[in-house]
Amino acid sequence: MDKRVTIIDVARHAQVSTTAVSKVLRNAxxxxxxxxxxxxxxxxxxxxxxxxxxxxxxxxxYTIGVMIPELRNLFFADIIDGIxxxxxxxxxxxxxAPGCNGEKEEARVIDAMTDRSMDGLILIAxxxxxxxxTEVARATPTVVVGRHGSSPTYDSVTDDDVVGAxxxxxxxxxxxxxxxxxxxxxETDRVRLAEMPNxxxxxxxxxxxxRRGLSEFIDIASTSYTHEGGYVxxxxxxxxxxxxxxxxxxxxxxxxxxxxxxxxxxxxVPGDISVAGYDNSALASFGPISLTxxxxxGRQMGADAARLVIGRITDRExxxxxxxxxxxxxxxxTTARAAPHT
Amino acid sequence: MDKRVTIIDVARHAQVSTTAVSKVLRNAxxxxxxxxxxxxxxxxxxxxxxxxxxxxxxxxxYTIGVMIPELRNLFFADIIDGIxxxxxxxxxxxxxAPGCNGEKEEARVIDAMTDRSMDGLILIAxxxxxxxxTEVARATPTVVVGRHGSSPTYDSVTDDDVVGAxxxxxxxxxxxxxxxxxxxxxETDRVRLAEMPNxxxxxxxxxxxxRRGLSEFIDIASTSYTHEGGYVxxxxxxxxxxxxxxxxxxxxxxxxxxxxxxxxxxxxVPGDISVAGYDNSALASFGPISLTxxxxxGRQMGADAARLVIGRITDRExxxxxxxxxxxxxxxxTTARAAPHT
DNA sequence: TCGGACGTGGGTAACGTTTTCCAAATGTTT
DNA sequence: AAACATTTGGAAAACGTTACCCACGTCCGA
Numbered sequence: 001m002d003k004r005v006t007i008i009d010v011a012r013h014a015q016v017s018t019t020a021v022s023k024v025l026r027n028a029x030x031x032x033x034x035x036x037x038x039x040x041x042x043x044x045x046x047x048x049x050x051x052x053x054x055x056x057x058x059x060x061x062y063t064i065g066v067m068i069p070e071l072r073n074l075f076f077a078d079i080i081d082g083i084x085x086x087x088x089x090x091x092x093x094x095x096x097a098p099g100c101n102g103e104k105e106e107a108r109v110i111d112a113m114t115d116r117s118m119d120g121l122i123l124i125a126x127x128x129x130x131x132x133x134t135e136v137a138r139a140t141p142t143v144v145v146g147r148h149g150s151s152p153t154y155d156s157v158t159d160d161d162v163v164g165a166x167x168x169x170x171x172x173x174x175x176x177x178x179x180x181x182x183x184x185x186x187e188t189d190r191v192r193l194a195e196m197p198n199x200x201x202x203x204x205x206x207x208x209x210x211r212r213g214l215s216e217f218i219d220i221a222s223t224s225y226t227h228e229g230g231y232v233x234x235x236x237x238x239x240x241x242x243x244x245x246x247x248x249x250x251x252x253x254x255x256x257x258x259x260x261x262x263x264x265x266x267x268x269v270p271g272d273i274s275v276a277g278y279d280n281s282a283l284a285s286f287g288p289i290s291l292t293x294x295x296x297x298g299r300q301m302g303a304d305a306a307r308l309v310i311g312r313i314t315d316r317e318x319x320x321x322x323x324x325x326x327x328x329x330x331x332x333x334t335t336a337r338a339a340p341h342t
Numbered sequence: 343m344d345k346r347v348t349i350i351d352v353a354r355h356a357q358v359s360t361t362a363v364s365k366v367l368r369n370a371x372x373x374x375x376x377x378x379x380x381x382x383x384x385x386x387x388x389x390x391x392x393x394x395x396x397x398x399x400x401x402x403x404y405t406i407g408v409m410i411p412e413l414r415n416l417f418f419a420d421i422i423d424g425i426x427x428x429x430x431x432x433x434x435x436x437x438x439a440p441g442c443n444g445e446k447e448e449a450r451v452i453d454a455m456t457d458r459s460m461d462g463l464i465l466i467a468x469x470x471x472x473x474x475x476t477e478v479a480r481a482t483p484t485v486v487v488g489r490h491g492s493s494p495t496y497d498s499v500t501d502d503d504v505v506g507a508x509x510x511x512x513x514x515x516x517x518x519x520x521x522x523x524x525x526x527x528x529e530t531d532r533v534r535l536a537e538m539p540n541x542x543x544x545x546x547x548x549x550x551x552x553r554r555g556l557s558e559f560i561d562i563a564s565t566s567y568t569h570e571g572g573y574v575x576x577x578x579x580x581x582x583x584x585x586x587x588x589x590x591x592x593x594x595x596x597x598x599x600x601x602x603x604x605x606x607x608x609x610x611v612p613g614d615i616s617v618a619g620y621d622n623s624a625l626a627s628f629g630p631i632s633l634t635x636x637x638x639x640g641r642q643m644g645a646d647a648a649r650l651v652i653g654r655i656t657d658r659e660x661x662x663x664x665x666x667x668x669x670x671x672x673x674x675x676t677t678a679r680a681a682p683h684t
Numbered sequence: 685t686c687g688g689a690c691g692t693g694g695g696t697a698a699c700g701t702t703t704t705c706c707a708a709a710t711g712t713t714t
Numbered sequence: 715a716a717a718c719a720t721t722t723g724g725a726a727a728a729c730g731t732t733a734c735c736c737a738c739g740t741c742c743g744a
Contacts, residue, residue: 019693
């Protein structure tokens with residue numbers, strides 16, 4: 001339990017002041033190359049590492065907090081990969097706060113990160129009110145990922161969910177499908193209705209169906225973005241007098257639930273019904289499943305978010321920006337040509 | 343950008359000293375019920391939240407760091423769930439450090455957590471040398487999950503991998519299989535050879551095969567615990583003059599890779615070949631896959647780890663303990679009776 | 685030669701807590 | 715009533731770092 005080496009030890013060892021050591025550590029102005037070298041050697045010899053808590057008290061903590069609503073969603077893992085890749089090589093460390101389902105839990109987690117004086121926050125698909133997010137971002141540089149709408153205080157990175165939904169509808173319509181149903185995440189809150197990806201996907205679905213002249217076939221099962229939600233939603237859709245020939249699930253995990261319900265009903269995919277998901281998670285590309293899905297390029301989203309948060313840490317006055325990425329469609333084996341119309 | 347409320351503001355507002363406030367915050371001795379009430383009211387009125395960085399400089403940071411080697415492994419998500427569930431309701435916040443594949447990356451991450459003066463560390467399946475782990479644990483209360491062997495400085499939580507492997511072999515042997523092959527994670531380091539779960543699983547496989555009188559059929563493909571490793575390993579096994587009738591993959595993700603290779607070879611599961619995995623991750627239980635797998639109860643492991651780390655924070659002198667849980671087998675549809683021996 | 689600009693280095697006061705005393709008040713035993 | 719223990723509250727010194735400012739040389743142009 002020997003004490004940690006401090007900046008004072010380094011200063012003594014290099015025969016300079018602690019100010020000098022601090023300057024070297026931060027690449028700050030006012031240190032000659034000679035002194036720099038001397039200090040760096042002392043740091044190396046003593047194996048000194050700065051104490052982040054102490055740093056945080058005056059300056060930065062070199063920590064970026066990432067809030068993730070759900071560890072099991074593989075799409076989020078892609079985002080994290082993008083973030084860490086972008087931040088690799090810098091002094092910043094990424095720390096993830098897990099398990100924040102629900103507004104209350106989310107508030108607790110955001111508070112915890114703020115309390116730890118993190119330099120920047122990346123919030124993935126937060127459910128908090130816009131007011132709250134705006135306040136948080138006022139105190140700490142923040143990037144919100146996966147939530148539409150702009151804010152004067154935080155940057156945002158989103159996927160164009162309307163386009164994504166259209167990709168699916170067009171793909172299915174091109175294959176001859178008309179009865180294309182959708183399973184959505186039920187949303188009540190008015191603001192979130194406009195900002196959350198799930199709502200945008202449902203809107204995109206409606207628009208695209210209308211554009212293709214299929215408005216009479218619009219059919220939405222309103223459940224939730226979970227495996228269970230997909231299962232229940234598909235069950236509902238299968239009881240229709242005229243069964244849909246294709247199901248567009250709002251997320252991959254939903255599609256998996258739907259697949260299970262369809263299999264239970266004794267129907268085959270894509271023979272009887274085509275199924276498409278959203279997120280193109282690792283699950284979707286897994287051979288035996290091979291789910292057609294909208295690809296959001298999570299890595300790119302994560303990298304952009306990291307870039308933006310660092311940018312805002314550097315210049316807090318800069319105007320906020322909104323990055324909107326375009327999704328692509330990964331066509332696989334769960335979608336196929338529809339049977340001729342009866 | 344209004345300044346944060348500090349302990350000084352609270353003290354002033356409640357007309358007491360900062361010491362008094364601090365005592366109330368920490369439930370420390372020396373505060374009368376009357377004062378406690380007064381201070382708590384002031385805290386509520388001002389919406390005060392203690393600054394973790396400042397706390398860390400003298401006392402605790404109320405932060406537990408969890409190192410996780412791979413975000414995509416769903417088994418790890420179960421462990422995290424167990425940890426957060428156990429810690430819910432306490433003042434401790436869990437922060438996860440991602441992306442630490444490789445010894446060097448792992449060292450960087452552990453350093454980062456130490457630098458941030460975390461109160462406790464939970465290291466999941468670390469690959470660092472035992473010496474290094476021992477040193478880390480000397481500086482910070484640490485629990486190692488998923489690595490066998492005991493240490494004088496850290497507690498450990500493991501699953502009995504030898505038993506787990508035996509469960510699979512017995513299950514398959516009971517179904518009439520004799521050519522039961524295994525796909526292992528290749529290991530070179532001598533210490534890790536004894537401590538890492540993958541090695542224990544391979545040992546358990548050998549022992550069980552011998553015990554069942556099947557030693558002549560022992561057949562191991564040595565690749566890695568990845569999807570790719572499972573694919574390659576299965577390819578190897580399928581080229582044998584006499585093809586195995588069952589494959590025991592050391593991890594679920596490996597089993598998935600194997601399933602893909604088997605499907606490509608035009609063979610059916612479990613008709614031609616039975617496949618079993620390890621970890622019983624969410625993937626394994628997913629209907630269309632329905633993989634027979636060893637269940638480790640990750641939630642329980644996480645809960646135990648959290649309990650132990652808090653215990654060690656409270657009493658750093660207590661002797662280290664080793665918790666060893668017993669796995670069970672979740673039998674599903676990828677294993678079936680073997681064809682009669684030819 | 686003077687005066688300012690610039691480069692170099694350090695002294696010192698924060699930052700927001702906890703911890704270690706210490707003093708005063710109160711209670712309890714002889 | 716004296717002596718002693720306990721409770722209650724606070725003053726002040728850490729903790730390790732950074733930010734702010736000042737001092738001293740040296741260089742250069744006027």
